[in-house]
Amino acid sequence: MTGEASGPQRVNGREFGWSIGAFNVRVRTNLSHLRESAAFIYGRHPGAGAGTFIDFPVRVDSTDIGPRRIFRPRVTFQIGERRPLYPAPRRHAPLLLESGINWAIGMEMHGYLLLHAAVVARGDQAAVLPAPSGSGKSTLAAGLMASGWRLLADEFAVIDPATGRVHPCLKAVSLKEAAIPLMRDRLPGEVLPEVYHTVRGRIGLLRPSAASAQAIHSPARIRWVISPQFAHGQALDVQRVPRCEAFITMASNTFNYTILERRGFHVLADAMGQADTYVLSHGDLDAAIAAVDRIAADG
Amino acid sequence: MLPLTVQVLRDPARALRLGPDDWTTLVLEARDAGLLARLGVRLEKHGLLTEIPDAPRRHLEGMARYAAKLHTDIRTEVGFVRDALASRGIDLVLMKGAAYVAADSPAAEGRIFEDIDLLVPEPQIAAAEDALVEAGWTRPALDDHDTRYYYEWMHQIPPLMHRERGSLVDVHHNIVPRTAKPRIDADKLLTQATPTSEPGIYTLSPTDRVLHSAVHLFNDGDFTSGLRDLSDMDLMLTALGADENAAELLGGRAGDLGLTRPAYDALALCRHLFETPFPCAGDGFERRRGRITNWLLHTCFVHAVQPLTTSKGSWPNSARLALYIRGHVLKMPLHFLIPHLAYKTYRSALMKP
Numbered sequence: 001m002t003g004e005a006s007g008p009q010r011v012n013g014r015e016f017g018w019s020i021g022a023f024n025v026r027v028r029t030n031l032s033h034l035r036e037s038a039a040f041i042y043g044r045h046p047g048a049g050a051g052t053f054i055d056f057p058v059r060v061d062s063t064d065i066g067p068r069r070i071f072r073p074r075v076t077f078q079i080g081e082r083r084p085l086y087p088a089p090r091r092h093a094p095l096l097l098e099s100g101i102n103w104a105i106g107m108e109m110h111g112y113l114l115l116h117a118a119v120v121a122r123g124d125q126a127a128v129l130p131a132p133s134g135s136g137k138s139t140l141a142a143g144l145m146a147s148g149w150r151l152l153a154d155e156f157a158v159i160d161p162a163t164g165r166v167h168p169c170l171k172a173v174s175l176k177e178a179a180i181p182l183m184r185d186r187l188p189g190e191v192l193p194e195v196y197h198t199v200r201g202r203i204g205l206l207r208p209s210a211a212s213a214q215a216i217h218s219p220a221r222i223r224w225v226i227s228p229q230f231a232h233g234q235a236l237d238v239q240r241v242p243r244c245e246a247f248i249t250m251a252s253n254t255f256n257y258t259i260l261e262r263r264g265f266h267v268l269a270d271a272m273g274q275a276d277t278y279v280l281s282h283g284d285l286d287a288a289i290a291a292v293d294r295i296a297a298d299g
Numbered sequence: 300m301l302p303l304t305v306q307v308l309r310d311p312a313r314a315l316r317l318g319p320d321d322w323t324t325l326v327l328e329a330r331d332a333g334l335l336a337r338l339g340v341r342l343e344k345h346g347l348l349t350e351i352p353d354a355p356r357r358h359l360e361g362m363a364r365y366a367a368k369l370h371t372d373i374r375t376e377v378g379f380v381r382d383a384l385a386s387r388g389i390d391l392v393l394m395k396g397a398a399y400v401a402a403d404s405p406a407a408e409g410r411i412f413e414d415i416d417l418l419v420p421e422p423q424i425a426a427a428e429d430a431l432v433e434a435g436w437t438r439p440a441l442d443d444h445d446t447r448y449y450y451e452w453m454h455q456i457p458p459l460m461h462r463e464r465g466s467l468v469d470v471h472h473n474i475v476p477r478t479a480k481p482r483i484d485a486d487k488l489l490t491q492a493t494p495t496s497e498p499g500i501y502t503l504s505p506t507d508r509v510l511h512s513a514v515h516l517f518n519d520g521d522f523t524s525g526l527r528d529l530s531d532m533d534l535m536l537t538a539l540g541a542d543e544n545a546a547e548l549l550g551g552r553a554g555d556l557g558l559t560r561p562a563y564d565a566l567a568l569c570r571h572l573f574e575t576p577f578p579c580a581g582d583g584f585e586r587r588r589g590r591i592t593n594w595l596l597h598t599c600f601v602h603a604v605q606p607l608t609t610s611k612g613s614w615p616n617s618a619r620l621a622l623y624i625r626g627h628v629l630k631m632p633l634h635f636l637i638p639h640l641a642y643k644t645y646r647s648a649l650m651k652p
Contacts, residue, residue: 024354053319053354057327080331081523081607108330110364111357259368 005213008038009047017048021168021216022112022158023055024048025101029093030061031075037094037192041172041205044213056104060097062090079104094205095196098172105156105169106255112167113260113267115157116253119166119220120149122296126166126220128157128272129228130253136230136282139179142206143285144292146186151212152220161263164271165219173206180204182285224295225250225277234283238291246277302606304329305572307338308530311345322355328606330358333527337409339363366409370400373415374497376466377401380415381499383434387426391500392418392492394471394511398502401495405534406508414458414467418488418503421472428456428470436461436468444642474511475518483514483556506552509535513561520626522603522619526572529604532565533573540577550579560588568600 008016008027016038017026026048027038048054059078062069074087077100084103088096106114117130118141127149131137138154145151152168159166175183175191183206184191192205225246250268251257257264278295282288303325307313317325329335339359342348348360373396381391393401396412419427432438436459445457459468473485488511492501503511509532516528539545553562569575588596602618 051319053352054323055326055354055358057323080327082331108335108358108361108365110361111359112361259365261368261371 005044006047007043007045009049011050017052017054018042019046019048019216020101021152021170023101023105023109023169024052026054026057027097028057028059028061031090031093033091034060034093034097037194037205038097040192041094041207043207044210045170045208045216056101058097058100058104060093060100063087077103091194092196092198094172094192094194095198095203098174098205101171102155109158110256110259111161113159113161113257113264113271114255115159115250116155116255117157117250118154119152119157120144121152121220122149124218124220125223125296126152127224127226127292127296128166128222128250128275129226130157130250131228132253135228137228138174138176139182139230139285140228140288140292142173142175142179142183143186143289145173145209145212146183147289147293150215151208159267159271160219161260161267163219164267165221166271167219168212168216170208170212170216173208175204175206177201222272222275225272225275226292226295227279228288229279229281230283230288231281232283234281236284236287236291237281238295239279239281241277241279243272243275243277246275247272301572302328302332302526302604302609304332304334304338304526304606308334308341309573311342311347314342314347314351317351319352322352324609326355326358328609331606331608333411333524334409334530335359336362336366336411337527337530340366340409362411363409366411369411370407373397373400376464377415377500378497379434379464379466380417380431380468381497383430383436384419384427385499386433387423387430389419389423389427389430390492392489393500393502394418394474394508395515398508399531401497401500402493402502402505402508403496404505404508405538406531408534410531414469416469416471418471418474418485418492420489421485424456424470424472428459431459431468431470435463436466474514483558487556505535505539506549507556509539509549509565510553510556510558510562513565514558517561517564517600518626518629520623520629522622525600525604526606529565529568529572533569533575536566536569536575536577540575543578545577546579564597564600567597568604571601572604
């Protein structure tokens with residue numbers, strides 16, 4: 001059982017652990033800026049100290065030796081004996097940690113159905129936003145969180161095959177480009193000061209709200225499926241779609257759908273069997289948030 | 300002290316007595332060893348998967364499911380490979396992971412692997428490659444050195460990847476490199492190939508599968524999957540050991556192929572780690588190796604299969620390095636090895652991003 005909502009719990013000199021809901025993480029690092037960013041982002045999550053099962057004991061450290069260490073220092077993500085990701089610039093350690101944990105979840109956690117989706121909820125009623133990258137799901141999820149929804153996930157919807165419920169996998173929300181100043185404005189003090197310049201543009205990290213972290217051990221059932229599609233200047237359009245159509249979207253966005261074979265079909269179908277399903281096209285965040293609120297109010 | 304993974308494989312009920320920190324260690328170890336799926340399947344077989352804590356169970360159950368799906372896909376894929384080779388009149392003889400699955404070997408239990416390994420008579424290698432390319436597998440882009448490495452020095456053409464399905468096929472004409480000593484007569488392996496329940500799909504014989512696993516581990520020097528390989532051998536030897544003539548069958552075949560040393564090493568290590576029930580200790584196997592060399596080597600083997608992350612000290616690393624060097628020396632005589640290693644060092648220095 002994880003501890004108080006006190007943030008990453010120090011286990012020994014260089015290791016600290018915390019819960020993200022469905023999983024416990026323990027990080028070993030020499031990098032003070034990584035410790036600080038983790039303390040900021042996960043400061044309200046339950047800690048996971050000694051005597052707690054850790055799903056992903058990982059290490060993020062500098063691995064260069066010699067002159068390289070000084071000029072363009074890099075850090076590596078390591079889990080056990082493996083280094084599955086390319087090294088990243090030292091400054092990007094917090095991003096690398098997020099990516100590394102995502103990798104570890106996706107590689108192994110086939111005891112759950114894993115969807116590429118954001119998940120928000122009112123109480124125990126969840127809205128799943130399945131979508132590939134670039135659809136604006138992270139921005140929409142962040143906006144909904146800012147307007148009172150609790151966040152369960154930005155990246156992975158984690159569904160328990162036995163119950164069909166979604167379990168929080170509560171990590172940093174990844175904001176891109178214009179969403180960064182937008183969220184700084186709406187949620188002052190909640191966005192990590194650093195902005196990371198990557199090959200995919202600028203990325204910022206938003207921490208989950210206190211309310212989201214408090215409910216980290218509360219699963220939710222899927223009440224709505226809303227596929228977001230963002231395009232600049234697009235008019236708001238909310239379409240109620242047949243559940244079987246939404247099922248296809250959900251299944252296409254399920255990383256390990258085929259691994260669960262026939263069972264995957266039944267689990268997903270049962271999990272969303274009572275859900276109202278929509279496609280939401282928008283060009284304006286506030287209009288989209290209002291639309292989701294209306295969907296929730298109608299239900 | 301045996302790794303926790305080994306303890307639980309030997310005595311699955313041990314899983315019921317593990318605390319949270321033990322589970323963290325076990326999942327971490329087993330993940331690195333490539334044995335997470337096998338653990339999951341083993342506990343499931345003993346009806347224990349539902350008795351362990353929820354959080355670690357997700358890992359074991361998840362990987363057991365992954366392995367099951369992998370095996371389903373492999374069986375389909377192997378059918379395509381057979382059809383491709385049949386177009387040139389070449390029989391499909393599988394080895395390693397794909398063979399375990401096709402033959403329903405005990406070593407298929409939770410076995411995870413990437414490639415489909417097959418054995419083809421040396422004169423038919425080019426035809427096999429052509430047949431596979433025609434059926435959609437592609438050759439990787441290699442530079443001249445790598446091309447020579449594969450075609451002239453080692454015992455395989457480079458792995459081929461299917462351009463649509465992504466499956467990987469490794470075509471071998473022997474189980475040891477052309478440059479290695481001792482030489483093995485691949486024809487002997489092919490003539491003993493056994494049929495499976497699928498028409499046109501053969502594997503190395505059960506005895507040869509063990510010997511291949513043994514020579515691959517002990518002579519090749521790559522101990523990254525050492526614990527997994529020994530677990531495979533434990534499962535296969537246990538099955539072979541049921542026969543009352545097991546010792547003669549294994550010993551005879553090992554002698555015939557010139558593989559008595561790897562066979563001896565396999566039995567000794569499996570006995571040490573898993574208490575594998577095989578009718579003889581392997582002492583009767585002619586090993587032609589001094590007692591001290593033998594002791595040194597076996598100590599190295601035992602250290603090399605220890606998990607790196609949960610063991611104290613640097614013995615596992617040192618042991619793996621020593622065996623890696625030994626493997627290279629056994630694989631390639633020095634007049635090939637030194638230019639090869641020099642070239643690899645030069646190339647990786649160039650490639651630093």
